[in-house]
Amino acid sequence: MEAYFQLAFPDTQMMTVVVDEDFMLSIEAVEHILKYNFFDKSLLAAALTHSSLNDSPSYQRLEFVGDAALGLAFANFVYITYPDLDQGRLSLLRASNISTEKLARVAVRNGLFHFVRHNAPSLDAKVNEFSLAIKEEEESYENLAYGGKVKAPKILADIVEAIAAAIYVDVKFDLKFMWEVFSPLLEPIVTLENLKQQPVTMLYELCQKQGKNVDIKHWRRGENNITNVFVDGKLLASACSEQKETSKLIASKAALDKLLMSESMLIKAEGSCELLNGVEELTVAKQKLIEFCGKKHWSKPTYRVENQEGPSHDRKYICMVEIETSDCTYKTTGKVKPKVKEAENSAASMMLYNLKDTKFAA
Structure with a gap:
């Protein structure tokens, strides 16, 4: 009918x-x-x-x-x-x-x-x-x-x-x-x-109260929008999605969860990272990062000089390390070092400690 x-x-x-x-x-x-x-x-x-x-x-x-x-x-x-x-x-x-x-x-x-x-x-x-x-x-x-x-x-x-x-x-x-x-x-x-409880807003408000600096960076890879959230220069979370706002939301939520989980853990991690800023960092950090990526079946880390400071006779370097996975790209920078190899190793150390609290640590 x-x-x-x-x-x-x-x-x-x-x-x-x-x-x-x-x-x-x-x-x-x-x-x-x-x-x-x-x-x-x-x-x-x-x-x-x-x-x-x-x-x-x-x-x-x-x-x-x-x-x-x-x-x-x-x-x-x-x-x-x-x-x-x-x-x-x-x-x-x-x-x-x-x-x-x-x-x-x-x-x-x-x-x-x-x-x-x-x-x-x-x-x-x-x-x-x-x-x-x-x-x-x-x-x-x-x-x-x-x-x-x-x-x-x-x-x-x-x-x-x-x-x-x-x-x-x-x-x-x-x-x-x-x-x-x-x-x-x-x-x-x-x-x-x-609205005040949205992750992006909460992340900025929490970091402002703690005196921390938030830097959210976006870029495209193919059809995906990738977002990295840095807090005081440290890569805290990364996410990717076809939509820029979606990747920003997910990455901000992950970063916020990590900050709220335990500030003492962050302090401890930063302290541990300082311990590897000496001679040991030069010999093990880059190799350990290669081994870590190998276990996850990721591509090998790539390095580049992100910044140079000082006159030519006293040049210092900051390097960035980048790791591409099937889902996302992770980037982080190390500390200022007098040699490029040391700067690369510093970046590798920071990446190891940034990744150790993520889902990829297991």
Whole structure:
């Protein structure tokens, strides 16, 4: 049994949406999730139809409207909720709540993809991979609004924006009414208090209190964005992801965890490193690092002079060591030394102590 809805587009002829019995059940299920019954069910039918299905209007036009309507509705919400908040933090709150990553998680949490009509089998695998990744990350992270290890498929955020637009049009473009219906879907909403607990913010605040300097460096390798977090010149954590913000978040979280775990361990590690700054460092550090990389089946460390100091007759050197793995690239620098070989060995020593507390130490 099929039903026929008439969906009007202002700049085109009236289009017919064919809805079979199964899809009608999907529409009713989404209405139940929203706790809202559409006056014009063709709007929701279009919002749940992917462009790969050629015989019905897709969600593309609605997604365009939903992106703008949702952005304005949330801007109104935070503007009223936080009357004294500056523009920068208002923007952060909006980005945290209606980013592609956050909206994709809204779609997964509410099972919305299950109700979407499409003719693109590859989407199922991508959404399933993302859904499994969310289950894993939610065990470790709370309120991960900026993304995780698996990039969110854009279709998930598009669905949410299209549904928001469908409500917006159905309530005659009443933005306040639309927000009242749609906002429960966004729960839990990232608040100012939650935002302060984001790893990047917490890392900077903790290091500021401890008088430490944080340096977060990014670069690209192929399709991956790689982030290294240095605290007082020491490589504390590294991460890579297709998305720059994701790699930054994961690396910052790892660095923060290490700092919070035990400051006494960091002090002890720094003290131990000082003990290897003498003659022993010259004979064992580089060789030990080669052996370490060999056990992990990594490429051999490479060295380069990062900086030179002093006049030509009293030149001193700082060297950087770099290790490439199948997932990431690790870099760190050593201390100032009078010879290049000593500077390389100092860098090797720092790398060994930076790596010994990571997951690769075992």
